[in-house]
Every structure is written in structure tokens, then in C-alpha cells.
Amino acid sequence: MDADRARTLVLEAIDSGKPALDEVASKALLAAYGVPVPAGALVTSEAEALAAAAKLGGRLAMKAVGSQIHHKTEGALVVLGVSGAEAVAETYRALRQRAGDALEGVLVEKMISGNRELMVGLNRDPVFGPVVAFGLGGVLTEVLGDIALALVPPSERDVAELLEVIRSRRILGAFRGSPPVDRAALSAVIRALSQIALDFPEIAEIDVNPLLVEGDQPVAADALVILSAGARPASPSTAPVARGFPRDLGAVLSPASVAIVGASDDIRKWGGSALRNLLEGGYQGTIYPVNPRGGVFFGIKSYTSLAEVPEPPDLALMAVGGHQVKGVLEDCGRRGVRAAVVLAAGFSETGAEGAALERDISQTAADYGITLLGPNCMGLLSNERRFHATGLVALHPPKGKLSFISQSGSLGPSVVNTCERRGIGVDKFVSVGNEAQVSAFDVLDYMRDDPHTEGIMMYLEGIEDGRHFFEAARRTTVHKPVVVLRGGLTESGGRAAASHTGAMAGSAEVYRAAARQAGVVTCGTVEELVDMGACLTYLPLPRGRRVAIVTNGGGPGVLATDEVALTDLELAETPPALLAALDELLPPFWSRRNPFDLVAAGFGDVGLLALELVVRCEAVDAVLALNFLGVPSTSDEGRERLRSGELDGFTAWELSLLERVAALMEETGKPVINVPDHPVHSPGLELGGHYTPVVLSSPRAAARALDRMAWCARYRQAAVTGVLPGSRSRTKSALGRRPVHELAR
16 A cells, blocks of 8 residues: 555645545545556647557547546546547547536546446445445446445455345356456455545545456446545544443442432322332332422332432432432432433423533533433333333333333333233333433443343434444344344434434434444334344344244245245255155145145144154254144133233143243254244243243244344354355355345335
């Protein structure tokens, strides 16, 4: 790399007040970083053009150059395939006439012979910082929009993945008589743009389009570098208070004692409902109700002030009006309270005056070293201590390993209640509110090391500090799954999110790229959020993408086969040994292929044995078990149908099946996802092992979950080894196709 040359090019453009480098300087900058560019010369007269053409020889490209010329094609300022002295002279005169006073010279270049047009680029996102792009080039860039993004600096694995995620990735292979593109050379071009972004924050944008492939080598046939004095190399935190002291989230999420400031015995008010929820949840700590009038609430003596409380509580849960919060925080600081949760609204979500009040309470908390959650939040729950500290809404889910972080208080109950309805255990739920001090990503950082949480769901409406999200998620996903439901991705959704929480929505495509690069699973609905969270937390990850479908009915098996085909999963082959073993169990008219239709013979011992044979098969990585559960029949042992339409609980045989599934997952390390014939309402299953069976609503939900589980397994393996596993020549990539819910948007 010629660093001095690169620095000179950029500084000369800045000193001259130019908004961009012309094509000659842009290509010189790329060349200084090792990016191949065509041989050529800048000429300022017809005679110089003829001399340059004679020296280069062959077919030429001629382009008008000037600091004010950026879109040459639209102005007919590019002429390709120029050959011969007469044509060179005529083209020079034509370009001079078309460009007029904007012309500073004509670039005469050797024509690149390549039939594959790619593009690479660089931009700076206001939320996530510098981002590199790769995809189809030429006119297809705008027509098809087949472009993939990665945050800077991308690792070698990130760059390799970038080449895999475009839909037209086959163009990188052998193509119409041309050899496969040299991926190492292509990766080097992408890394060069990444390094330029880091070295020159003054550069706002780089557009290399087309990046032509000559033989197997990429060459920058056109380039534009746009300058911006205000460009930043990364997005700093926009939190109103400096992160000058360590956050004590343990005091928030696992307090040994809590003061409820504003407590009462009126469950129609925040203080009364929060106190009652703590008591009904069985909180394993000490509760200090605080109310200036004193009294006894739900059998517990209250105190008139925090100063009267016999010990400094770990946490103060503030059920007071917004105008009282600052004074209560000062009382907390004088009493030595470590953390506070502010439930009250009326802050930044209401406008400038509320935002000023929010900055004030944030500074007060920081001055006293108090960790502050909120304001404008629903509260939280932590089954680690049975700490159910929500207001107005009662949430008492079964204890589990799955946690939920939400920027929306009202969505919290929806997700937690969905988990409870489906018997999925929850460890923690945190409503972060306006994130005046503690952000959703601070909580994510905490949960990464929390031994009680093994999987994390998030609902996000806005991301102010994109780098914090990216780094926190990337650190976490190597050890624990992170599943995100994102609101505000559309323009209208972004406006709604801003009016709701004071959040600013970032670029949707950059967010998706950051999530992919960080190993985050994205989803589109609450049900899908819970599906993915439960499967990734309670089931083993598959070692590959070979799926067996075992069904007690032909129709569900056909639907599941279609759904598998719509993902990057594949139907597992049926080895002769497995076929022979199933032949001995099943009637002669069974399907004898995958999907394995047991023709309604799969109940009792036959179903259990058939499922065991398939799960244990070495040719199978994961299993979908359809219609073993929730089949209404006259032998349902008195099982009733609830008002919701669900069957009330599992039968004894169904429970034995689920116990066997759990044991098989422990034994083989393979996931088995159950899809019932009819919905079944059941409390959580406590089977004592590391894995717990998960029941999903449909073959589509099950196939999508398995697809994302396989993607996570591949990502985690690559994060450990630094190399993307698998080969395109042998198997479809988990990264090569967007999830179905994204394609539908």
C-alpha cells in the first residue's frame, strides 16, 4: 500500500475545496491500496489523446473527467470500444463538446474485456458507521438491487460471507466460458475499501461500478470517491450521560432487597399493582414499601421515607410521577441505593421539555452512581429470585432459561404471556423504556454472562448506537442465541417508533447486515420470535441441514416437504439399513421414503420406535415429528377442549413421547421439533435434562426454525474456526437465501 500517495490525493482534493475526487484521482487512490485499475492516461488535447492511444493499443474506453462530472453515462460522457486514430480524435472532440466548461481532461484507458459486471462500494451510515457493499454492477445495481452489506472492518469470514449472500452468487463461478472469479482477489478489493474507510474519515462514499471481471481478476473500470468533512469512522454513543461508572445491573435484575417508592394497597395504581405482583410472584428478598403517609399494605409495614428504611435497599422501584423522580433519586443517592427503576412516563417520548427532564434525572443518577433503568418502562421480572416487578400487568411465567429485552413496555406482556401460554419457561424480562442511561444493549451485555439465561429475545424499535448493538450481539451469539424482532424498519414504521419512544430508526438494510454479521436471528412476528427463541434455547443445534420428516398423516408431510424446499434445508436420504428397519415395524403400504409417512400406525410403541430409528440415523441431522401430538380421538382419556380451541394438556402417551424425544436429543445431540395435529395447552415440561421438547404450530414454523438453527450452528462454528464451513459445490448455504419472512416484505 502506498500510504503517502493516498494521503496526498485526499488532502489535495480537500484543500482545493472539491466535493469529490475525479475518476483519475479515485482510481489512483484505489491503486494505492492494491485495487487493480485499467492502464490509462489523462489527456488535455487531441494530440495527447492520439499519443496515449498509440501507446495503449487495442480497443479503448474514453471518458470525460472533471471535478463537477460525476454521472458520466447519463451525459453520454463515456465512449467504449474506440479503435483507430480517426475514432480517437473524433471521440475526443465529441467529449469536449458534450462536457463543455466542466471538462478538465479526457481519460483514455485500455478497454477491459469482461462480461461480468460487479460493484463494490462504501458508505457511512449515521447509526452503524462505515459499511462496505458488494453485489451485481452496471445497470443491474439499480434494476435488481442484489447487494449485500457488511460493517467495517469486516473479518475474513465476513468478507467470504458477503460473496455468498447475494442472490446472483452463481455469477462468481465458471460463467459462459469464463473461469470462476478469483475470490481471494475479490475479497482483497472489499478489504481495501474497508481500510480506506478506516484511514480516511473524510471520505463519505466510494462507488466502484462496474467492477469488471477480466478472466478471473476483478478490475475497477469506473470509480468515484465523494468527500465529506463531517464523515465519521464510527457511530459514537448518543446517550445523554457519559458512561463514567460501571453499571450495576445485578442490583436491577437480582436485588436482595427492594424499596417500592409510591407503594399503596390500590392495585389500580402502579405502586399498588407492583407491590402485589412482587408478593404474588413469591419474591425471594426483602420488600420495603415507601409512602409519605405510612400505613400497612397487603400485610407489610410501609415507611414514610427512604431514610427510615432499616437498610439501604439494592433497588428502588419508583411508582411516582415524573416531576418527583429527581427528588427521589437524590434520596436514593443519600441512602446508598445502588439502582433505580423509573416507571413514570412524560420524558423524551413527549418532546423537548420531557427530553430535558430526562437528561436531568440521568445526570442526577450518574452523580450518585445509581444505575437507572427507564424512565417510561413497564418494569421487569427475574425468576432468578422470583422478582416479578411489573406495574398494572401481572406476569408470572414459569421459570426457564429464555429471557426477553424490550424497548416497548406494552409488547413485553404479549411476549411473556405467549411463552406462558405455550409452556415455555422464562428467566428474565426487562422493559428498558427510554434508555436514559441503561440501554437494551447494556442488558444484552449483562445477559451474555448471566448463568441463568441461555437464550435472549429482543424487541427493538430504534438503534441509536449501532456499534454497541453490533459488538454486544457479536460477543453474545458465540455463546448464546440472540433473536430480534425489529419494529420501525419501514418509513412509516420508523415515524411511529419515533413518536412512541423518542427512538430514531436506522437504515433497514444496514441493520439486517449488522444482525447477520453479528450472528443475530431476525424475525417478523411475536409468534416467530418465541418460536426461534424457544428452539434455539431448548434444543440442540443441528450439525448439518439434512432433515427427516416423520408424520402420522400424508398431508402434513407434503406441506412440510414444501416448506423444507423453500428454505436452505434438504431432505435427508434414506439409507437401506433404515429402510429395512422401518419395513419391519410398519405396514407394507407405508411411504418407504422421506417424508416417512407412518400411515396412522405411529401411535403406541410403533411410533416411538420409528421415531428412535430415524433420529439415530447417521444420515439425519434434524427431525420434524408431525401429528404425534394433539390428535383428537375417542381415546383421549377425558381430555377436554378449552374455550381457546386448544386441547387441555397432553395425554399419558403424548407425555411419554415427549420424554423419549428429550432423551433422544440428549443422546444424539439432534433437534426434534414437534408439530401437533391440534393445538394443545400445557404447562411447561420439566424433564430434568439439558434439552426440552418444543412444540410449534405448523410445518412452516418448524421448517423456518430449523433453517435458522442450522444457520446459527454454521455461524457459531465459523466464529470459532474463522472459516465458513461447507462448500457450495456440495450443499446449499444457510446464508445464501434470505429467511422467508424477509422475502415476503
